[in-house]
Amino acid sequence: MSCILRQLLTLSSFPQCAGEENWVDSRTIYVGHREPPPGTEAYIPQRYPDNRIVSSKYTFWNFIPKNLFEQFRRIANFYFLIIFLVQLIIDTPTSPVTSGLPLFFVITVTAIKQGYEDWLRHKADNAMNQCPVHFIQHGKLVRKQSRKLRVGDIVMVKENETFPCDLIFLSSSRGDGTCHVTTASLDGESSHKTHHAVQDTKGFHTEEEIEGLHATVECEQPQPDLYKFVGRINVYNDLNDPVVRPLGSENLLLRGATLKNTEKIFGVAIYTGMETKMALNYQSKSQKRSAVEKSMNVFLIVYLCILISKALINTVLKYVWQSEPFRDEPWYNQKTESERQRNLFLRAFTDFLAFMVLFNYIIPVSMYVTVEMQKFLGSYFITWDEDMFDEDTGEGPLVNTSDLNEELGQVEYVFTDKTGTLTENNMEFKECCIEGHVYVPHVVCNGQVVPDSSGIDMIDSSPGVSSREREELFFRALCLCHTVQVKDDDNMDGPRMSPDSGKSCVYISSSPDEVALVEGVQRGLAVTRIQYCADQGGFRNCPHFFFRFELLEILSFDSVRRRMSVIVKSATGEIYLFCKGADSSIFPRVIEGKVDQIRSRVERNAVEGLRTLCVAYKRLIPEEYEGICKLLQATKVALQDREKKLAEAYEQIEKDLILLGATAVEDRLQEKAADTIEALQKAGIKVWVLTGDKMETAAATCYACKLFRRNTQLLELTTKKIEEQSLHDVLFELSKTVLRCSGSLTRDNFSGLSADMQDYGLIIDGAALSLIMKPREDGSSSNYRELFLEICRNCSAVLCCRMAPLQKAQIVKLIKLSKEHPITLAIGDGANDVSMILEAHVGHPPWASVIGKEGRQAARNSDYAIPKFKHLKKMLLVHGHFYYIRISELVQYFFYKNVCFIFPQFLYQFFCGFSQQTLYDTAYLTLYNISFTSLPILLYSLMEQHVSIDTLKRDPSLYRDIAKNALLRWRVFIYWTFLGLFDALVFFFGAYFMFENTTVTNNGQIFGNWTFGMLVFTVMVFTVTLKLALDTHYWTWINHFVIWGSLLFYIVFSLLWGGIIWPFLNYQRMYYVFIQMLSSGPAWLAVVLLVTVSLLPDVLKKVLCRQLWPTATERVQAKNQCLSVEQSTIFMLSQTSSSLSF
C-alpha cells in the first residue's frame, strides 16, 4: 500500500520526495529475478515502475484542460477571463469579443508553444523509451525496448552505450572489474570516471555465468542525491552462507552516463524509469521573477485600484445624476420592462461591473505577451554575441532563463569562485619543498612541454643522505597518492597529451592539480608510466624506481576533510599510508617532520598566489593495517549513516603522520580578469571572491586581479585575529574603522571611487564566518550578522577564503536577505560552487556560470553561462544595461499608452449620462493594443541602444545610473502616469471643444459621436507612437519601418474598416466615419495641434532635465554627439537669430 502511494507520488512529476525514507526505507532486489535459497529472510515483494521516462507534462487527452488550468492560474489571465465572463453574462458596453479575442489569442499562442515543447518532450521520451536494450533471460541475450526493463533484470551494456537505468555494476569485460564512464551526455563532462564491479561477481563474464549468479541486493529507496548510494549485496554461493558486500556509489552506474573504454558490462537494474536518480533530479525550472516583474506587478495593483475607483466613482455619480427621473428615463429613451423591474442593488452592481469592463483595458493583456516576447527574443542577442564567443573552446554564451535578462542590469553583488573562474584552472607545477629544500622543475607545464626540460633542479644546498630517503618517499607519495588515470589510446578527447617517451599517454583526472603534479613528477623524474588500477588487487607502478606497489585502500578526497590518502604495499611488503591535502588539514595531524620550514615555505608560496599541497606519510605495521581494514570494511557495509561513519574512520586513520614536504602549483589568472573586476567595481558592483584556498593564496590572486588595490586598506576577520581578541571586539573595532570613514565623509555613490576615498577590503575566513553565523546562546545572533553586514556594505571588495561549499551558500543567503534585498549574482564553474549558486538561485537573483574545465555541470543548471570570466563585463555592463532600459521603458510605456487610451473613456462618461457608452468602436478597442501600438514598442524593447555598446564598455560607471531599479521607481512611474493623464485630457477636451456646438465641415453637415471618438483615437495613436519615437535613440531601418508602418497601418485599416458595409456586422456605425473626418480641414488641424500639445511637455521635460540635471548617461550621449550637435546648433541658432531680427 505504502509502496503504491510512493509510486504515485514519484510519478506525478514532483520528484523531490523529502520524506521518502519514511515510507519504505529499503528495497530488496532479486538479481535476475531468481528467488534466494529457502531459509533466507523472506522479503515482501514490492512493485516497481517500469523503465519508462516521462518528462512530458501533458498527454493527448488532458492537454486542453490541464493546459488551460495552468494558464488561468496566472493572475493576469484569470483577470481577463473574469472580465470576459462578465461581458458574456451581463449587458456591457463592449462586446465580449474585445476582451475575448486578445485573451483567446494569448491563450492559444501560449498553448501552442507549450504543446510544441511538450511534443518535443514526448518525442525525446519515446526515443529514450524505445531504444533497444540487451538483457539476459535464461542465459541468453535478449533485445527489448528500454521501457520494458524491470527492476532485477540483468542488463548488458556495450561500449559507447548509455545506461538505460540505474544499475549495480556486476562485472565488466575488463579483467580488473572496472569500467570507465563519462557523463558527457548528462553534463558535458568528458573526463572518464572509474566505477568498480562488485567484488564477488566480477568474475561472471558471460551470459551463462551471470545466469548462475544467485544474489539479492538490498538498497535504499530511490532518492535524488546523486552522490549518495548505500546498499548491500548478498551473494549466495554453493555454500549456504551468503557473502555480504557493501555497495556504494562507486558500484552504481547512473542512467544517462555512457560506458567508455570497456567492451561490455553486466549490471542489475535497481532503479528504473522515473525512480532513477537522473529522473528524480529532473525538476522543471521554477519561474523566477525579476525585480522588474515585481515592480510591474505593483504597478498593476495600482492600476487595478485606479480601475476599481474609477468604476466606483462612475457608479456613484451615475446614481446621483439619475436621481432625477427625467434623467434616468427621459421620454425619448425608455427602459424595457425587465430593466425597470430590476432590483436597485443588482442594477448598481451590474453598472459597476459594466464600468469595470469599460475601463478594463487599462490593464493590458498584451503587456504580458509583449514582455514575454521581448524576453524570449531579446535573449538571443546574448547567444548571438560574437564578443562572448570563445575561440579556444568553441563555446558561446548560453541563456537558460530569459526571465531574468533585465536583472543583469541590476546586479549589486557578484560572488565569484576563484579557481577556474578568475583563474584558468590550468595548473602548472612550480616547485616542491622536501624537508625544507626547494626543488624547481625547469619548464613544466601541463599540456605544453618545452623540449629542453630535463629535470628538477635543486635551488638550495644539496640534501644530506638522510633526506634522500625522504625525497624518495615524497616523490613516491606524489606518484601514488592521486586518482589520475592513464589513457593509452591517442584518439582520446582528453586535452592533456604528453608526447614524450615514444608513446603518447594522457592523464585524466577530475582534479587539474593532480594532473599537474603527476606531470611535473613525470617530467622531472622521468616516470614514464604511472599505472593506476583502482582496486584492492591493483598495482601502482613506479617504473623509475622499479617498484611495484599494491594499492590496498583509497581514502578518497572530500571537501570537508580536504585531503586524501592511499594505503599501499610495496614489493618489499612494507605498508605505507600516503596523505596529501591542504596545509591546514595536514599540519595538525603531523607528529614529525620539518614542520616550521615547510610551513614558512608554504606560506611564502601562498603569498605568491600558488596553490599549495602538503604531503605526509606514515608507515603501518601489518597489525595496524588489519585494524584499518576491519574498520573500513565495517563502515562500508553499514547501510545507515555510512558517510558519517566513514568520515570518522578516516579521521581515525589519518593521524600521526610524518610530514614530507609541500608542492606548489600555479594557476594563472584568466585573461582580462583584472580588467573585468575593475570595470565591475567601477560600475558600483561589489565583487566578493569566495574560495576554498588559503588566505595568502587567495589574497595574492585578489591583488593580481585588482580586486584589492595598493591603496586598499585590508580588514581581516580571520581565525588568527579572533584567537587574539574575542569576535565581539574584532567586529566592533572593524565596524568603527569603517564607519568612522563613512561618518566623516558621507559616502556618495557616485564619487565612491574617487582617489581620496579610503577603500576597504575585507578578508574573512570560513571559521570566522561560522562564528558569526552561529546563533548565540541568548538568541541574539542577528546582532553579529548585522554588524558584519554593516562592515561588508562599506567594503568595496570582500574575500572569503577557506570556505566550505556550504558556507559559500550561507554568505550568498546572508547578503540576499539583508534589508536592502540586493540583487546578487553568483558565478562559478564547478561542483563546489553549486551550493552557493543554488542558494543564490532561490531568492531569484540570477547567477551566471563560466563554462570551465571542471565541466559544464554548472552551465547546465545556471541561468546564464559564459565561456570566460571576462565576458561577464559585457554581459552585465552592456547586455544587462540594455535589457534593463528596454524593459523598463516597455513597462512604463505600456501603462502610459493605456492611460491615454482609457482615460478619455472615463471623461466621456461625464458627458453621456454615465451610461458606459464607449468612445471608440469595438474594433478599435480590440486592436489598439494588439496591432496599432504593439509593434513599435516591441521593436524598441529589442533594439534600443541609448548609448553605444562601446561607450557602455568604456565607461562602466554608467551602470550606476540604472542601479536600484532606477527607471522603475515611483517617481518615474508617477511621471509617466501623469503624462498619460495629461495627454488623455488634451485628446478629449481638444476634441470636445472642436465639436462643441459647431460644425467642422465645409458643407455644413454634422459629425456624430463616432467621429468624435475617431478624432480622439487618431490623435491618440499618433501621440502614443510619436512619443515612442521621441524616446527612441537608435533608429535602425527596422524602427523606421515599424513606427511609420504601424501609423500607416492604422490609417489603411481605418479607411478599410469604414469603407465597406461589413455584411457580418449587425451595426454599421463606423461607415465612412474616418473618411468623412479626413475630409474636414479642422480635423487635420486639430490632429496636428493636439499631437503637438501632447508631446510638448515631455519634450520640454526631457530637454530641461538633460540641460539642468544631466545623468552620467546623458552626459556621455551629449559628449558623443558634441561635435556634430555643436556645429548644427550654431548653424541653427544663427538661422533663428537671423529670422528673429527679421
Added chain:
Amino acid sequence: MAMNYNSKDEVDGGPPCAPGGTAKTPRPDNTAFKQQRLPAWQPILTAGTVLPTFFIIGLIFIPIGIGIFVTSNNIREIEGNVFMYYALSNFYQNHRRYVKSRDDSQLNGDSSALLNPSKECEPYRRNEDKPIAPCGAIANSMFNDTLELFLMGNDSYPTPITLKKKSIAWWTDKNVKFRNPPGEESLEERFKGTTKPVNWLNPVYMLDSDPDNNGFINEDFIVWMRTAALPNFRKLYRLIERKSDLHPTLPAGRYYLNITYNYPVHSFDGRKRMILSTISWMGGKNPFLGIAYIAIGSISFFLGVVLLVINHKYRNSSNTADITI
C-alpha cells in the same frame, strides 16, 4: 589546498530528455543585426536640437492660428449659402441605451430585419405585435418640429424663404447606408407589415412627398439617426442657397420664424434653438482652434526663448564643468 573533486561530484542530473546538451554552440554569425550594430540614426533631444523646433512651431502655429481665427470670425456675415440648424440641449443622444437602440440592417433595407428588428431596439421593437419600422429609441424620438422662415417685406407680406431639404445628410449615408426595403411597388407596400414608431405622427413612408426623400432615405431622418457626441448638439436642418452673386442670401430685414411645435423638451429640462450660419472652408464658427493655435504657437515660442536662455547659461557653466568630468 587541492581543488580535488571526487569523480562522483561531477555526475549531474540534467533533464532526462536533453541528450544533446553537449553540442558545442556554433559560432554566431557576424551580421550587423545579430551583433546589434545595425547602422542607426541616433538622435538626442538636447536643447540645441529642440530649440529650433520650438521656434519653428511658434512661427508656423501663430500664423495658422491667426488665419483660422479670422476665418472663424468672418463667418457671421451672411454671404454664400446659409445653413439652418436646430439645436437641442440636455438631450442625451449619446446615452448608451439610446445609441445602440437601432437596427442598421433594417435601415439598410434588409427585408428580414424589417419584419424582425434587432433586440437592441427594445422597448421600441414591436408595437401591438407589429414590428416597428424604423425601430429603436433614436428613430422613435426623431425631431419633428417644422421650421419655416419668412422675410417680412415692406408691405408686411411675408415672403417664404426657400429651404432646401436635400444634401443635409452625408452622401454615403443617404446612398449606401440607408436604403428603403427593395421592391418595385409603392413605398407603402414595401413597408407593409410594419407599424410606425410610437411617437411618430405619420408612418415612415409618409415623411416626405418626394419619393427620393421618403422612407429610410429621408434626410431629416438620416441626420437624426447620426447620434450626437455631446448632450448639447446641433443638427443641420435646411440649406438656404444663394440665388445670385448680386444679392446676399439673406438680405437685411425682418424675418419671421414659424415653428410648428411638436417636440417636447421641457420634461428633461432641455432647450431648443435655431441657428443660421454660413460656412467657411473650415466649417462653422469656432474660435477654439484659432485661439488654441495662437496660444500653443506663443507658448512654444516663449519656451524656445526660455530654453535659449537656459542653454546659454548652462553652456557657460558647463563648459568648465565638462572639463572636470
